[in-house]
Amino acid sequence: MSVPGKDKSPVSCPLERRLAELEAENDRLRKIRDALIVRVESGDAHKPEPYAAFEHSVVLAEQVRERTEALSLAMDELKTSNKALTRAREEAETSRQRLNDAIESIADGFVLFDRQHQLIQSNSRFRSYWRHAGAPMPAPGAHISEVRALAVASGLIVEEHSEPDSEGEVFLLSNDRWVQMTERPTREGGLVVLYSDITDVKNSEMARRIRALEDSERWIRVVTDHVPALIAYVGADLSIQFCNRVYATWYGRNGESPLGKSLDKVHPPELYKRLLPHILEVLSGRNVTFEFEEAGEMGQERYMLRSYVPNFDEQGDIVGFFVLIRDITDRRKTALALEQAYGSLERRVKERTAALTDANCQLRTEIEERAAAEARLRDAKREAEQANLSKTKFLAAVSHDLLQPLNAARLFTSALLEQSFGPKAEGLVRSVSTSLDDVENLLGTLVDISKLDAGVIQPDVTAFDLRDLLNNIAREFRQMALAEGLRLDFVASSAIIESDSQLLARILRNFLTNALRYTETGRVLLGCRREKNSIVLQVWDTGPGIPADKLKEIFQEFKRIQPSGAHSDKGLGLGLAIVDKISRMLGHDVSVSSVEGRGSVFSVRVPLGQLKPRLEAVESNLVAANGQGLGGAKIWVIDNDRAICEGMKTLLEGWDCQVTTAVSLEDLETQLNPARNPVDVILADYHLDNDENGVDAVSAINSRRRKPAPVVMITANYTNELKQHIRELGYLLMNKPVRPLKLRSALNHLLRGQ
Template sequence: MDETAEQGGPRERELAAENDRLKKICAALIERVESSGVAGGAPYAAFEHAVLLAEQVRERTEALHRTLDELSQVNVRLRDEIAVRVATERRLREAKAEAEAANLSKTKFLAAVSHDLLQPLNAARLFTSALIEQDMPETSQTLAGHIGRSLKDVEALLGTLVDISRLDAGVLKPDIAPFEVSELLDVLAEEYRQIAASRGLALHYVASSTVIESDLALLARVIRNFLTNAIRYTSSGHVLLGCRRRPGGLEILVGDTGPGIAEDQLGTIFEEFKRANAPSASQDRGLGLGLAIVDRIAAMLGHPVQLTSRPGHGSAFSILVPNGKLSPAPARPVTTEQVPAMAGLVGKRIWVIDNDPAICQGMAALLGGWGCQVVVAPSQPVLERTLATGAEAPGADVLIVDYHLDETEPDGLTVAVNLRRRWPGLPVILITANHDVMLKQRARELGYGCLLKPLKPLRLKMELMRLCEA
């Protein structure tokens, strides 16, 4: 008890005693609270920590509610965006369907137009080839040669247009079959030997009889582009066409002694409308689409293409084709040495069925120039009536028939089947502008030859000689 309390009256001493008693109670309560806390810890600190945690929980709960509100708003915007994207996707699908329909329509239109264009072009090529083989003054021969080359340019441009359209539309399907590579290269060698000679170049050809497996028409398109470019960009020297055996198949190679291709152009010349820079007077004939078509066809066939070049020394393009296996006893192909010899066709009886009068006249002129006895007709009944009124006994060494005849007449395959019932074993060559794979397979199964329009006279000559000597 302090001094003031001791000196005061009874009331002050009483209050002081009460104060002491309350202090003792408070100390006891504090001690009890602390003794009931966490073992080994500071109970009051734990209490403060609990209060702090409660405050943090409250704050985080409020933040969570705010986040949920924001997420709700984001979800609303997201649903709106999804609705917009769904509508956009629907419009894109509709636009894609319209584009595909337009592309298919374009492809069908180009196919129809190309067929109509190929008919007179085919006739013109036949007439020109027949004219070139006639005895004419040198001036006339030169003019006829110019006409023939111009027609070849038209054919190449038209073929490029149709090929690009078919490749883009995905309607060009490969017709894979085994054949001797000489069946392809012998024709190309003879054809491009003449073209190279007209440019003052020599074409060296290394023949091969290796059997490969590919689409003959599409592979021919690739090799033609190689040869055309080699001759186009080579001003002097020679062009090489040959084959090399590789572990993965047969490599068909076209090399030249031209200016070569700069290293910075090697990766771009296979793009559309890209051409190597070369000072050639005939360079303007190209559209820069040839190697783009080569790249697409090779990718579709699965045949790797390779390019090597040294500026100032020349270039070499090659394509690797897998080996194949022929059925037993294939017909022996005609070699290039046999092509100039016309004796093999002199006197051969050839029937031609085509509903285009110009083509019939052109075939008669061309085949007649080769020494053949030709009978032309627009249909099977007309041919049979012509044969019935003829003085010679009916029969032919080869039948050449167009696939698309008049709408009221059966197609060329049916006509050939009908005629072979009467003349068993009659050799048949089907002529068509239709590149459908099933048609070529059907003709091959029937044992018929199949040539595409516009008809290449050299290819026809070699096929005729093959069939006549079989």
């Protein structure tokens, strides 16, 4: 391809010089020949003899003829070379034109740089970018760095970033179009740069991400709308950014939603004035719990128990606070009724006692009236306890319905976190995941407290080796301690104890969580002390300590002590209340000692036991399998909730699994043959529709197969009867909401045959 501005080929120059030399030589020979002829024809006596001159002229003529023939041959060669040169020029011009046409036909922007990375050529698509932006087009010879600097300075490039899965950089141009830059070196050391329009791809990705975030938000709202409490989130500007249906119904005025409104617009001035001191307290970083009366839109008086929990960002700044409001009007009325009953009883006793001194004949009547009053008092107290217990049992009973949509939202969010998005979308996904964690912790804690109060959870006390339990907990919290800049020391023990391993692990985890939460520098120690017939499990910390007069209060519900110098957190103050209830259920003594300014030690005393031969469940070793690939495993998922099926499918396919989902055994049979199709693991929900359960469905499948498939049974039922039944069947039991890390570890163990 010729270079613009140079029309002659380097090959033509030597031929032309040779032609000029031959023509000059020919002219010189002609002059010699003419001079000889003149001398021969003249009769000058001073010249040679005519014959000699003639002979000499003949020799010269022969030489001239030879030179003339050589010149003619050279002329012929020159003409042939000129024709070849002309054809070469025409072919080069044709190739150049074809190259220009090919470059112009490219839908992408095209730029060609030489080996010094200076601009040589570009197509009209590339030049159109500059025209749309009203920017001057870089001139030929401009360096590639100058072209980029000019694009940024002129406003042609609005935004630029690199994406992990793309081959080059991605730019947002001033005409709102996205282009991807791809560089390819040429054989001569130059550079070809293509600018591909990927606007449709970017818009499609953004729409898909927005749909996923909207689905997650919808599931969060479904979960909170089914909670019999008022839940909201208030931003730092005191505007309501989220609320559930119960909150919107109570505080919606004239049918308008309180979303987006400031608290002083949602609440009447008098109520807002009473709330303001508590709002300022939570914005200072402290948890707040208080109660007082307020009136609804229709004037109905209700007594509300409020809890405000601050929300901190990654830098530790308060960006808002969570609101949890419970209607305790019935409980309050019951308490007032009890007080009135006690007052009435005391008054009647005094009256009857005074009457006894005047008339002993009325003694029997007074005793009967007193017994009747005591009976009414017992009835009132029993009614109050029954009302409180019924509410507790309601929360415990609806745990499955609460955890079902939360489980689906967790699966979808976990699948989204494993995808590659832009920085903005990934930040939104992480925010949704953090919100799910907060909702899950809040609901899980409330449900656990309710189940403990209602007696739904019963201990499964067995003898087991303490070593595995302590090793797993230490491994789990060591990473958390490192993330907080702390050191977790651990003293192992192989003692055999009598307890419920899961409930005891819950006590130790709450101890360690509190230790890490309130310790800013230093270390945390997990260890044991042997006694005669028991072993004491202890957690030591180097935090700010707890005042001596507050040591008993920390085990009460919603009671949190903020030690001097300790950083604020967003806990509800229920962790140690759960520890107190579990320890009473197990019959384990829990104690705490502390020195302000030096630290605290929490202890639980567990009796020693004797190990009996038994099959250990695979749950004790789940942590070791984390991070292993699933290698295209074939997994069947049976769950009556299609949202959970879709979320589980998305999550498992992200782990390179081949997934088939069904809402029942009949649905699975319409998709494949359960007796013949290969399967590695079956995931089944225990509660299915039409009074069916996952145990029966899996049993029907495995009864048809030559070799039974491994089973993971998933449920929100925490009863010991179901746990024992699943264990006897040889299945692995996992409770909702399912943790993706634990699920992946369990699948790794089952696929490796452990």
